[in-house]
Amino acid sequence: MRRPWLGLASIIVLLMVTVWLAFVWFHQVALREAGAEGNAAIQRLGRDLLVSVEKFEHLPYLVGAEQMLTQALQSPDDSARIANANRYLVFAQKRTDVAAVYLMDTEGQTLAASNWDTPASFVGRNYRFRPYFQDALKGGTGRFYAVGATTGEPGFFIAAPILAASRVIGVVAVKIDLNAFEDKWRAEGLQLALADEKGVLFLTTEHAWRYRSLYPLATSVLTQLHETLQYGNLTPDKLIERVGTAPGPQVQAMKVGGVPYLVQGHALDRFGWQLLLFSDPAKPRARGLLAAELVGMALTLLLLLMALVWQYRRRMAERQASMRERAQVVAELEQRIATRTAELTAANDAAVQTGKLALLGQMAAGISHEISQPLTALRTLADNASKFLERQDAGNAGNNLRLIGELCTRMGSIVGELKAFARKEPARLQPVSLKHVIGSSLMLIEPMRHATGTRIVSDDIDRQVMGDPIRLEQVLVNLLRNGIDAMEAQREKEIEIRVQDTEDGHVCVSVQDRGPGLSPDVQQHLFEPFFTTKPSGKGLGLGLALSKAIVREMGGRINATNTHPGARFDLILQPAPTTPHPHASPVD
Structure with a gap:
């Protein structure tokens, strides 16, 4: 009498264990799928957040390069200079759409701000206690998220030092609303x-x-x-x-x-x-319960089928057909689950691959822009060398091969320059031949000059100046490109490059075009970051601002004047010191 009851109890226990295992397995599957979807979502949103914040990281440095801010820090009691600084910070805030831009002295006292004329003005406030100010005062980049001590509005603060004679004289900070x-x-x-x-x-x-905090915070x-x-x-x-x-x-x-x-x-x-x-957590649990219910129902039907077969042998054929039907339902369910799992896995892999390709595309676009002009020059020199060899002109072919070698060295220097720019390294000053720099710049600009039909006239005068050859080429190429762009609508296009000594002992490199010249409004804002007269998509307004910063870092200056017709840009550079040894050779 006990055996049937023991068998039934064993079957019930086995059914419950099977249903429980089915719930655990399908619940884990649902958790993995939710985890994959959630991981893809937070990685995407995390990249979006980082990109939105990182694009402002260099903004304090660009804003701080403006001479008006340095003058305000050096003469904090000069109301005219403070007013100029306030107007410039208002302009920078509106152009970049940040919450605020403000200037502090080395004691943390705010001298000028983009909100200087509002009730919540930062002017007169002291932010020395803020970590972003302390980090910038040490010469680094300060970053800090906090609730505004003045406005009560939260934001992400980025600060950078302002240097004068290699000494921190103040700090400029921007506030970003997240x-x-x-x-x-x-x-x-x-x-x-x-x-x-x-x-x-x-x-x-x-x-x-x-x-609120994720866990109790220490007293410190x-x-x-x-x-x-x-x-x-x-x-x-x-x-x-x-x-x-x-x-x-x-x-x-x-x-x-x-x-x-x-x-x-x-x-x-x-x-x-x-x-x-x-x-x-109820959603994955509900999927696990639903799957367990289906498995339990399938097992229950199977057991009932077996019981019916045992009780009604005469209806064996009907019972077997029912079993096949029930088994088909279970098989289709398992197939749908497997197909859905494969689709979600493939979708996740595709999302990861897309992110990789996007990053590779951004890197390739940046490097391609920097080396496209040397590559064009390499192709021209290689074609010319081939023609010289066909004519058995070994001398000119050798000269072209030498120039190819120099361009290869330049492309390596460009990559090194990009790495140095990312690390904010200072310029490497050395004696530089202006004739060599002008020649390299003309070679880089040659495709654009030829395409636009522009004539460029240059002195054959050489001078030795103190500078960084790659950055000097960057400045000259930028001025030549601006000159060509300024004469775009003209039929006759000509640019003249002249080298001469100044009365105060410096060396002047002049780049003069025959374009329409500079209007008074353009001259007033010419070297300001983000100011441009070019159509949308053709410039960000950073070329002349960066050129001014490069020349100033070399101890020189850059001026712009109208010449009627056209405009002239003068690079005033420090001459290279003459060697004290009477038999020493000049350095190129």
């Missing part, structure tokens, strides 16, 4: 939060989570928050009860205010931040 990202995340239907390196959430789609951290007023007078409280491990790329179970969530983290190591994605 609150738009919260609206963007909400529009995508996501629950996201951005935590700083201390674990405090400062950007989040949930207002109740803002300025709370003291630092109080001293820097990073989040005003708020004391971040513990927000999350950790159920799993620390947030990472994998899905972890956590509680926020007693409510369970699935949490994924993506580290933004560039700034020490972490982007967290919160999702409802």
Whole structure:
């Protein structure tokens, strides 16, 4: 009598275990799929956030290169210079669409600001206690997210030093508003939060989570928050009860205010931040339960079928057909699950590959722009060398091969220059032959000169000046390109390059075009960053601003005047010192 009951109990236990295992397996599958989708989402949004912030990193340096700010720092009691600095900062703020731009002396006192004429003006405020000011004062780039001590509005601050004679004389800072990202995340239907390196959430789609911490903060951290007023007078409280491990790329179970969530983290190591994605754990659980119910139903039907077969042997054929039908349903379900899993995996791989290709495209575009002109010159020289060899003209062929070697060296220098520019290295000053620099610049501009039909006349005079040959070529190529662009609508196009000594012992390189010249308004803003007269898409207004910064770093200056017709740009450079040894050879 006990055997039937033991068999039935064993079958029920086996059914329950099978259903439980089915739930666990399908739940894990759903969690992996949710993790893959969430990881792709937070990586995409993290890249979007980083790109939006990093594009402003060089802005304080460009703004700080303006001479009006240096003059204001050197004469803080001169109201005219302070007024000029205020107007320039207003112009920079409007052109870049940042929240604010302001200038501080070495004591942290704000001398000028883009909001100088508003009730919440930064002028007169002291921000020495802010870490971004302290980092910039040490000669580095300061970065800090905080609630504004004056306005009460949060933002990301980037600061850079202003140097005079290799000494920090002040700090310029910009404030960027990141609150738009919260609206963007909400529009995508996501629950996201951005935590700083201390674990405090400062950007989040949930207002109740803002300025709360992922875990209890140490006394030293709370003291630092109080001293820097990073989040005003708020004391971040513990927000999350950790159920799993620390947030990472994998899905972890956590509680926020007693409510369970699935949490994924993506580290933004560039700034020490972490982007967290919160999702409802009920959805993967519901998928696991649904799959377990289907498996349980299938197993139950199978057991019932077996019982019917045992009880009704005479209906064996009908029962077998029913079993095949039920088995087909289970097979189709498993096939759909496998197909869906493969589709999601393929979609995730495609997203990763697209991100890689986009990054490769950006890198290739930047390098291609810098070396396209040397490559064009290489092709021309190689064709000429081939023709000289056919004519058995070894002398000219050798000269062309020598020039090809110099251009190869130049392309290597360009790559090194790009790396040095990324590291903000100073110019490497050395004696430079102006004849060689002008010749290399003309070779680089030759394709554009030939295409536009421009005639360029140059002196055969050589002078030795102190400078960086690659950066001097960059400045000359920029001036030649601007001159060619200025004469675009003219039939007769001519540019004249002259080298002469100045009365004060410097060397002047003049580049004069025959274009329409410079209007008074253009002359007033000519060397300001982001100012351009070219149509949209043909220039950012940074060429002359960067050229001025390059020449000034070499101890020289650049001037622009009208010559009727046309305009003339004068590069005033320091002459190379003469060697004291009477038999020494000049350095080229």
